[in-house]
Amino acid sequence: MSNLRPSLNSVTSSSQQTAFTKDSRNVMEMLVVEEVEKQIKSLPVKTAYYIKASEVVAYALNRLPCLYATTRRGWQRQWHHGKTELYQKITTAVRQGIIAVQRDPLRVNDPLNFTADHAALDALEKLKILLQRQDLSWDNLSDVVEQTLLNESKGRTTWHKSGSSERDTFNWEKHQQ
Structure with a gap:
């Protein structure tokens, strides 16, 4: 085996x-x-x-x-x-x-594509804006998200979607089970 x-x-x-x-x-x-x-x-x-x-x-x-x-x-x-x-x-x-x-300017080549790397960096930049944390990195991402979720569960909103109004934000207090 x-x-x-x-x-x-x-x-x-x-x-x-x-x-x-x-x-x-x-x-x-x-x-x-x-x-x-x-x-x-x-x-x-x-x-x-x-x-x-x-x-x-x-x-x-x-x-x-x-x-x-x-x-x-x-x-x-x-x-x-x-x-x-x-x-x-x-x-x-x-x-x-x-x-x-x-x-040889006519040679055919198949360049490497690092789209996934760029997409990951773009996602991290968007999270920095969303979570309002310019110190956000791949090393501290899980800790920052965990802390944000804990704050949110305690009613302390520390983030907001840019360009959104108060009425576009989900109100956890109104929808508690």
């Missing part, structure tokens, strides 16, 4: 991966994006129009070392290292990326 539950190692690995991606950043990504923007701006408008910056960024990042940081001091060190010692490599990788992307 097979065990369908995930192993402890896979659960630990998954939670470690989530913590890592949440608590660290690759400084090289920002340095490359900055350089791509700079180089694309210096191109003729007609040429720049046909270049997808995301493709150039991916091309360059795949040819450069990662510079991960988990602290502000680490970020500053990696930023300085990238800006000074790796500047020429970054510039060259971006230039090669622009050439590679231009080389």
Whole structure:
């Protein structure tokens, strides 16, 4: 009989991966994006129009070392290292990326679609407005919603739908069972 539950190692690995991606950043990504923007701006408008910056960024990042940081001091060190010692490599990788992307303008590609990520961020922004909590994040969402529901159950309304009038709001007190 097979065990369908995930192993402890896979659960630990998954939670470690989530913590890592949440608590660290690759400084090289920002340095490359900055350089791509700079180089694309210096191109003729007609040429720049046909270049997808995301493709150039991916091309360059795949040819450069990662510079991960988990602290502000680490970020500053990696930023300085990238800006000074790796500047020429970054510039060259971006230039090669622009050439590679231009080389075959008729190629068919199937770009990644991050619509779900954008939808989630949009939903979080709408909840910030609805709950009147600019500090709302994915980390504290359940706590904020729980507190809002508890306040509401005690008759302390702490939120409102923007653009709604008092008569558009459900009155819990009138409809108690």
